[in-house]
Amino acid sequence: MRILFCRLLLFSLVISAPGCATVAKHKPIGFWSRNRFDGQDQRHGPWREYFDGAEQHLANRGRYRHGRSMGIWHYYTLTGAQERTERFYRRPYGLVRLSYFHPGGQLAKQGQARYRAEASVARFYWFGEWKCYSPTGQALPSEFYRNGHRTATLLTTPTGDTLASPVN
Numbered sequence: 001m002r003i004l005f006c007r008l009l010l011f012s013l014v015i016s017a018p019g020c021a022t023v024a025k026h027k028p029i030g031f032w033s034r035n036r037f038d039g040q041d042q043r044h045g046p047w048r049e050y051f052d053g054a055e056q057h058l059a060n061r062g063r064y065r066h067g068r069s070m071g072i073w074h075y076y077t078l079t080g081a082q083e084r085t086e087r088f089y090r091r092p093y094g095l096v097r098l099s100y101f102h103p104g105g106q107l108a109k110q111g112q113a114r115y116r117a118e119a120s121v122a123r124f125y126w127f128g129e130w131k132c133y134s135p136t137g138q139a140l141p142s143e144f145y146r147n148g149h150r151t152a153t154l155l156t157t158p159t160g161d162t163l164a165s166p167v168n
Contacts, residue, residue: 042067051078062086068093081105098126102135109133111145 038044043064051057057080062073073086082105087097094116100109111130116123125148132140144152 038066040066077103096124104135106135106137107133108135109143111143 034046034048036043036045044066045064046061047064048055048061049059051059057078058076060073060075062069063071069086069088070090071088073088075083075085077083081103082101084098084100089095089097094114096113096115098109098111098113099107102108109130109132111126112128113124113126126145127147128145130143130145132143134140141153143150
């Protein structure tokens with residue numbers, strides 16, 4: 001029994017030896033780890049970035065899957081207040097749902113954007129209806145975007161009719 005245990009221990013050490021170079025290059029890797037890279041040196045797993053070198057003031061946090069942002073990302077100001085959130089969808093790739101917040105933490109603006117990475121350039125632009133809110137939480141007129149350019153704002157008349165006002 002003792003011989004079998006020694007052989008298994010020796011075998012596991014031999015198997016894990018090639019992985020030591022990766023561990024030394026990118027620090028220990030585990031499910032709790034953050035800011036790690038995959039085999040192709042692309043960001044992978046939980047990720048956090050800080051405003052300072054002492055890692056006291058969090059700038060953003062989220063998750064990468066083989067170099068692509070996935071799931072929900074949270075962005076913060078220097079004071080620690082939440083600035084915005086971005087939700088990345090797997091399908092269709094490049095669709096992002098954004099929420100911006102007022103300094104007090106209330107929702108300010110919410111809408112969709114698209115991220116396109118082409119061979120020579122990466123492009124990020126807003127599109128569709130963006131709902132706007134005041135710092136007190138009251139709904140404001142929505143804004144409409146096409147390819148990142150604001151096209152119109154909906155206005156409501158005292159009679160309840162909705163009009164589109166063009167942007168000057």
